[in-house]
Amino acid sequence: MDAFVKHIATIYPCRDAIVHKLYKYYRTGDPFPPALYIYGQSSTGKASIVREVLRSDGNGLRCAHINAISCYTNKILFEAIARQLEGAVLTQANNYSYDRKLEYVKDFLAALQSLPRSESYVIVLQNAERLRDMAYNLLPLFLQLPDATGLNISVVLLSSLPFEKFHIKTGLPQIVKLFVPEYTRNEMQRIIMNDYPSHIERLTEHGNPKTHHWLSTVTPEFHQNYVNLFLGTFWKVCRDAKELRLVATECFLPYCEPIRDGTIPATDSMNLWRNITKTLKVALSTMYMRLGTGTSVTATTSTLLPQYIELPYYAKYLLIAAYLASNNATKEDKRLFVKNHGKQRKRLQTVNARAKVVEKMITKLGPKAFNIDRLLAIFYAILDEKVGLTCNLMVQISTLVHLKLLTYASVDGGGAGMLDGSVTRLQCTVGLDFIIHIGRMVGFNVRQYLSDFF
Amino acid sequence: SALQPAGTPKRNIQLSNIIEECSNGRRVSRLLELSPKKPQPEQMEEPKTPKRSTRPSLGTTGSSATKSTPKSASKMKLIRDGTIKPTIHARSAPLGDGANELALARERLHVSATPSSLPCREKEYEEIYNFLEGKIFDGVGGCMYISGVPGTGKTATTTAVIRALRHLSEEEHIPKFDFIDINGMRLTEPRQAYVHIHRQLTGKTLAWEQAYNLLNKRFTTKAPRRTTTVLLVDELDILCNKRQDVVYNILNWPTLATAQLIVVTIANTMDLPERLLMGKISSRLGLTRLTFQPYNFRQLQEIVMARLAGMSSFNSDAVQLVARKVAAVSGDARRALDICRRATELADDQARQTGEQVTVSMTHVQQALTEMITSAKVRTIRSSSRMEQLFLQAVTAEVTRTGIEECNFLGVYSQLEALAAFSGVSVPNPGRAMGICARLTASRILICEGGRNDIFQKILLNISTDDVHFALQASKLL
Numbered sequence: 001m002d003a004f005v006k007h008i009a010t011i012y013p014c015r016d017a018i019v020h021k022l023y024k025y026y027r028t029g030d031p032f033p034p035a036l037y038i039y040g041q042s043s044t045g046k047a048s049i050v051r052e053v054l055r056s057d058g059n060g061l062r063c064a065h066i067n068a069i070s071c072y073t074n075k076i077l078f079e080a081i082a083r084q085l086e087g088a089v090l091t092q093a094n095n096y097s098y099d100r101k102l103e104y105v106k107d108f109l110a111a112l113q114s115l116p117r118s119e120s121y122v123i124v125l126q127n128a129e130r131l132r133d134m135a136y137n138l139l140p141l142f143l144q145l146p147d148a149t150g151l152n153i154s155v156v157l158l159s160s161l162p163f164e165k166f167h168i169k170t171g172l173p174q175i176v177k178l179f180v181p182e183y184t185r186n187e188m189q190r191i192i193m194n195d196y197p198s199h200i201e202r203l204t205e206h207g208n209p210k211t212h213h214w215l216s217t218v219t220p221e222f223h224q225n226y227v228n229l230f231l232g233t234f235w236k237v238c239r240d241a242k243e244l245r246l247v248a249t250e251c252f253l254p255y256c257e258p259i260r261d262g263t264i265p266a267t268d269s270m271n272l273w274r275n276i277t278k279t280l281k282v283a284l285s286t287m288y289m290r291l292g293t294g295t296s297v298t299a300t301t302s303t304l305l306p307q308y309i310e311l312p313y314y315a316k317y318l319l320i321a322a323y324l325a326s327n328n329a330t331k332e333d334k335r336l337f338v339k340n341h342g343k344q345r346k347r348l349q350t351v352n353a354r355a356k357v358v359e360k361m362i363t364k365l366g367p368k369a370f371n372i373d374r375l376l377a378i379f380y381a382i383l384d385e386k387v388g389l390t391c392n393l394m395v396q397i398s399t400l401v402h403l404k405l406l407t408y409a410s411v412d413g414g415g416a417g418m419l420d421g422s423v424t425r426l427q428c429t430v431g432l433d434f435i436i437h438i439g440r441m442v443g444f445n446v447r448q449y450l451s452d453f454f
Numbered sequence: 455s456a457l458q459p460a461g462t463p464k465r466n467i468q469l470s471n472i473i474e475e476c477s478n479g480r481r482v483s484r485l486l487e488l489s490p491k492k493p494q495p496e497q498m499e500e501p502k503t504p505k506r507s508t509r510p511s512l513g514t515t516g517s518s519a520t521k522s523t524p525k526s527a528s529k530m531k532l533i534r535d536g537t538i539k540p541t542i543h544a545r546s547a548p549l550g551d552g553a554n555e556l557a558l559a560r561e562r563l564h565v566s567a568t569p570s571s572l573p574c575r576e577k578e579y580e581e582i583y584n585f586l587e588g589k590i591f592d593g594v595g596g597c598m599y600i601s602g603v604p605g606t607g608k609t610a611t612t613t614a615v616i617r618a619l620r621h622l623s624e625e626e627h628i629p630k631f632d633f634i635d636i637n638g639m640r641l642t643e644p645r646q647a648y649v650h651i652h653r654q655l656t657g658k659t660l661a662w663e664q665a666y667n668l669l670n671k672r673f674t675t676k677a678p679r680r681t682t683t684v685l686l687v688d689e690l691d692i693l694c695n696k697r698q699d700v701v702y703n704i705l706n707w708p709t710l711a712t713a714q715l716i717v718v719t720i721a722n723t724m725d726l727p728e729r730l731l732m733g734k735i736s737s738r739l740g741l742t743r744l745t746f747q748p749y750n751f752r753q754l755q756e757i758v759m760a761r762l763a764g765m766s767s768f769n770s771d772a773v774q775l776v777a778r779k780v781a782a783v784s785g786d787a788r789r790a791l792d793i794c795r796r797a798t799e800l801a802d803d804q805a806r807q808t809g810e811q812v813t814v815s816m817t818h819v820q821q822a823l824t825e826m827i828t829s830a831k832v833r834t835i836r837s838s839s840r841m842e843q844l845f846l847q848a849v850t851a852e853v854t855r856t857g858i859e860e861c862n863f864l865g866v867y868s869q870l871e872a873l874a875a876f877s878g879v880s881v882p883n884p885g886r887a888m889g890i891c892a893r894l895t896a897s898r899i900l901i902c903e904g905g906r907n908d909i910f911q912k913i914l915l916n917i918s919t920d921d922v923h924f925a926l927q928a929s930k931l932l
Contacts, residue, residue, distance in 0.1 A: 164888040167905030171896020
């Protein structure tokens with residue numbers, strides 16, 4: 001047992017307790033528990049450890065690994081499980097098809113009962129929370145498969161939710177639950193330190209082979225320093241092992257750059273830190289974006305988005321009008337867009353009402369719905385020239401909807417179309433930065449027309 | 455014999471099965487009475503070949519032959535043609551008669567052992583008899599609607615009339631007639647009614663369209679030597695779908711002069727024709743209606759005593775107690791018989807323990823009544839764990855606090871925290887409390903939504919708060 005745990009610890013460090021428990025459940029030769037629920041945050045090593053522990057190496061254990069997301073019907077789920085437990089593989093020889101058709105639970109149970117009794121079986125279901133959306137009898141079935149089939153069979157459910165979210169009205173049998181905690185900072189450091197050989201390999205690939213003498217200065221201690229410094233920046237933001245390893249690999253190259261050039265010696269960690277801060281900052285803001293190695297150094301794309309979207313002139317004005325319609329109260333329209341709207345009497349009440357609270361600003365609360373009439377009215381009010389209401393203009397509205405810059409807030413049921421007045425309501429989905437950029441392109445000051453900014 | 459489960463037994467299936475056997479001219483065997491024939495073992499093997507071709511279009515023909523081997527395919531064909539009749543396995547030897555008088559009483563009290571003459575239903579019998587006999591004599595069609603709550607002897611009386619008429623026609627006192635019975639509950643789909651009717655007329659199984667066409671042809675065309683057909687439709691309300699075409703056709707055929715069809719329909723609700731059926735259908739159903747009133751306690755007593763005629767194993771006061779209790783609740787004869795049978799079993803147990811003759815007395819009946827009538831929920835609460843009881847108490851406290859019956863989990867949990875603090879128990883964490891809530895929901899003491907909207911799930915008590923207090927009285931928590 002200890003050898004087994006040690007063997008897995010070399011691949012997946014810091015998970016000894018869980019490996020111990022899984023070993024006790026599945027590798028000691030005792031009957032399996034009917035079902036095991038393993039939960040914890042994403043990328044804490046649930047699936048990979050289970051896969052490693054349940055690897056069949058001639059011990060009469062057959063395992064089926066299923067992702068519940070891919071099984072959008074019962075048939076796919078049942079056939080995938082039965083196929084993997086039988087050991088059938090889809091090849092060209094059998095025309096990538098399974099010869100049996102398992103549509104109902106009774107077919108599935110019959111298929112399981114026909115498996116050889118001498119062996120033991122485990123079904124691993126990833127993203128098990130999807131089971132709740134499937135047929136109602138599936139979850140209770142999977143929790144008591146040994147009773148239904150008489151085999152030594154177990155179901156391992158993997159999910160990131162606690163089991164309380166699975167309770168159904170008809171009740172579920174008791175289930176063994178296993179929590180996989182997040183890695184601590186020290187554990188994460190050990191995990192990233194494990195990547196030292198691959199990091200060195202990348203360094204050798206990049207540099208000139210003749211000038212590799214400097215690589216001797218990149219010692220494990222140096223790497224440990226780097227990891228410590230790296231986690232000092234990133235640990236507050238992200239604890240996802242996958243993501244951290246990726247970013248650490250990416251930032252190690254620029255970190256070692258000055259050593260290769262010979263500008264900063266490897267011992268001068270202070271200067272190295274100053275040198276790398278800029279790269280780390282950029283990497284921090286592009287976390288989870290998976291932009292690839294090339295673009296990670298350039299600025300973020302969120303500010304560049306309006307530049308990439310090229311809209312026609314009137315479409316820009318329509319979009320601005322939609323933004324104004326979404327983010328201004330209807331009662332303010334007269335004052336904002338009508339030339340001679342009359343004099344406003346200043347009363348204490350209105351002054352108090354206008355006192356701005358940031359949380360209550362319309363631009364903070366989210367866009368409101370408007371109808372087409374209001375959109376067109378604002379459009380004609382903010383446009384200086386007079387254009388006819390042609391079908392080109394109307395098509396541009398629906399094109400904006402197609403581009404998802406506008407969305408339908410409510411659609412008429414009768415199918416009378418957009419032009420029948422109040423039924424179809426739209427919403428503007430773009431943000432303030434985007435619209436200000438568009439306004440700058442056509443020479444229109446958007447802020448001037450937002451009631452929030454008075 | 456096996457103890458019937460509490461609640462209404464599925465009598466229609468059993469009774470109409472027996473009648474079907476009679477109508478085929480075969481003797482009703484004793485074995486069949488004791489273990490009523492099941493529709494057929496459909497569930498034995500699942501079809502592997504495409505559905506359309508293998509699935510028989512109705513439930514009752516044997517579908518055990520589903521493997522698409524040539525042998526079973528030919529067998530399937532024979533079954534559909536009606537050449538092979540479905541049978542069930544027989545015991546190697548019939549069970550020996552128990553010499554015990556209690557066992558004999560139990561056998562007689564069995565719900566499926568219908569007596570030849572039904573006590574307390576003479577008037578209804580007369581009415582149905584007169585209607586059917588008149589129509590058969592005149593050779594015309596007609597409709598009758600019979601209603602009444604479950605267990606009042608509707609189907610039993612009607613089939614008894616048919617049996618008597620059949621007997622008469624065999625002795626050629628009245629003209630010959632065909633008898634068909636269908637039961638809405640036994641159909642997978644209303645249109646399967648055509649298939650069943652056609653099979654009982656000809657013995658062949660067809661698709662419903664074909665069956666309908668053939669039946670329509672039969673009832674609309676003139677035939678010189680047509681005999682009267684009596685069609686008994688049990689559970690009429692199941693045959694009503696949105697279009698109501700099946701009910702319409704079944705009730706339209708009797709209006710045709712050529713059909714000579716008499717339709718007797720049975721359902722539970724008195725105002726079904728007005729409530730559920732379209733105008734053109736309820737007008738065809740006509741006004742010949744008969745309502746079976748629930749039995750009062752004298753009638754129930756008479757029914758039980760008639761079954762036990764010539765036996766001294768039952769105390770007459772015990773029968774009266776059963777009759778009064780059942781008459782007060784539903785007036786269901788089947789329930790009275792079930793309770794009596796349970797009482798004989800209890801007496802049997804006692805006799806076995808003491809080794810002497812025991813008659814069924816008041817105590818046995820009292821015990822059987824408490825077993826079958828008392829609320830299971832109160833007992834569930836009493837036997838549930840301490841935390842579950844505390845949670846239930848928290849729910850009642852929250853209901854009294856807000857005055858609204860529906861409360862959400864958050865409110866209940868805060869009450870639970872207070873209650874747990876009072877009784878000196880450590881508070882379960884919300885996840886555990888949700889597990890407790892789910893267990894109580896599974897036993898239907900609470901009604902709540904699933905675990906998905908966790909702390910915002912709505913909780914409703916499924917029993918009254920008084921019952922909860924009553925059940926928790928014995929508990930140490932109060």
